[in-house]
Amino acid sequence: MRTTSIPTREVKQGTSPVFTLAGQAEGLDVLAQELKAVFERKGYVYEAEPETPRMVLNLITAAKPQPYRRRAQATMVISLLALPVVPDNLIAELYPYLVRALSNMLVVYVPGVGAYFLTLELGQYFEPEGPGFAERLFERIEPIASSVLVVSNQFDPDLEPELWGGDAITQSITAAGRKLAEWDLLPTAFPIEEILPPEDFRHVKRLYGIGGLSYGNLSARKDDKRFWMSASGVNKANLREVGRDILMVKDYDIAQNAMLLSVPPNVEPRRVSVDAIEHWMIYREHPEVQAIIHVHAWMEGAPSTQFNYPCGTYELADAVAQKVREAADPAQAVVGLKNHGLTITGRSLEDILSRIEGRLLRRVPMS
Numbered sequence: 001m002r003t004t005s006i007p008t009r010e011v012k013q014g015t016s017p018v019f020t021l022a023g024q025a026e027g028l029d030v031l032a033q034e035l036k037a038v039f040e041r042k043g044y045v046y047e048a049e050p051e052t053p054r055m056v057l058n059l060i061t062a063a064k065p066q067p068y069r070r071r072a073q074a075t076m077v078i079s080l081l082a083l084p085v086v087p088d089n090l091i092a093e094l095y096p097y098l099v100r101a102l103s104n105m106l107v108v109y110v111p112g113v114g115a116y117f118l119t120l121e122l123g124q125y126f127e128p129e130g131p132g133f134a135e136r137l138f139e140r141i142e143p144i145a146s147s148v149l150v151v152s153n154q155f156d157p158d159l160e161p162e163l164w165g166g167d168a169i170t171q172s173i174t175a176a177g178r179k180l181a182e183w184d185l186l187p188t189a190f191p192i193e194e195i196l197p198p199e200d201f202r203h204v205k206r207l208y209g210i211g212g213l214s215y216g217n218l219s220a221r222k223d224d225k226r227f228w229m230s231a232s233g234v235n236k237a238n239l240r241e242v243g244r245d246i247l248m249v250k251d252y253d254i255a256q257n258a259m260l261l262s263v264p265p266n267v268e269p270r271r272v273s274v275d276a277i278e279h280w281m282i283y284r285e286h287p288e289v290q291a292i293i294h295v296h297a298w299m300e301g302a303p304s305t306q307f308n309y310p311c312g313t314y315e316l317a318d319a320v321a322q323k324v325r326e327a328a329d330p331a332q333a334v335v336g337l338k339n340h341g342l343t344i345t346g347r348s349l350e351d352i353l354s355r356i357e358g359r360l361l362r363r364v365p366m367s
Helices: 029-041 090-100 133-145 168-182 198-208 276-285 314-326 349-356
Strands: 018-022 055-060 076-082 105-110 114-119 124-128 152-156 217-221 227-230 246-253 258-262 291-295 334-337 341-346
Touching: 018 029, 029 055, 029 133, 076 090, 076 133, 090 105, 090 114, 105 133, 114 133, 124 133, 168 217, 168 227, 168 246, 168 291, 168 349, 217 276, 227 276, 246 276, 258 276, 276 291, 276 314, 276 341, 291 349, 314 334, 314 341, 341 349
Parallel strands: 018 055, 055 076, 076 105, 152 258
Antiparallel strands: 105 114, 114 124, 217 227, 217 291, 227 246, 246 258, 291 341, 334 341
16 A cells, blocks of 8 residues: 655656757768657757757767767767668677667667667667658657666765674575576676776766666665665675675655665765665555565566666656556566566565566567
8 A cells, every 4th residue: 555655756857858969870861850850849859069968869880889978867868870781689789889879778770671779778679660660769769768867876874883784684685686696587797898998987887877787686675764775786696795785775865866875884885776766666655565676587467667768767666666556466566667677576585586486587578
């Protein structure tokens, strides 16, 4: 039963979010102008050189995928790349372009065939060329263009001394992480640091609050307001140190758009998982929920969010929270994240593991 109201934030700046075009690339001029026209018809305002645009259509080439240098996390970058043929392996061949261009989404246009989409979370899907092509591309891009990342962390050295070494709850998180690894549900993070030069890698860390793309996360409730959660970019099979591998989330500050964390003094903390905002919403609304696991896997019949919102955005968190709210028992909900994976609530981590064992599909359906 819902007991706590969740604040609603405005995801667009007024009624006319600003966007721009950047870069030049042969084979993309016509498509870029068609997309520009669609965005303008849908209420977006084009500016040639805005200070902090809401969204950027960044035209890149395979020889030189030039990044658009954002000035703020709020700017979402959609990179467009034209290729003559369909890649044999979408992820292996296209993900480097996505990362090198510092993009939230990559759209690869193959003339006469269509467009292939790839997201940071490895979401991948296809739109065939034909009538209404630019409109259909807009529908794929807009959920990302309109999303707000919640990746800022505020660390307060106010964690109780008796929790500096963890407790029974952090031990259960450690055990659950090992179990997920045993089930091979924690795929190796894509080696972003091997693709990007050091300066660009630092820029990615500042933008997204990540030290690498780490798949899956775990959390468990501590009390009415706080919960323990795995950190970003760490090995979930080896969660040990408080403040580094597991963090105490105490609140969300809507004015600062930041997660508030309690850490031990004299510890250089890692950032909490980018999905902390999602877990915060669920815990605040449903006192009966005691644990949450997110995995990049699927379960037949799971109700799914409608749009492919990016990881770590308020919009994805709100969409998942809505599905948990609609569940027959929010304390034992299974929610599909479109083109992404599952968020599963439970009365304990052990409860979740017992319910999903042997039932998960490794391949997430893309649509």
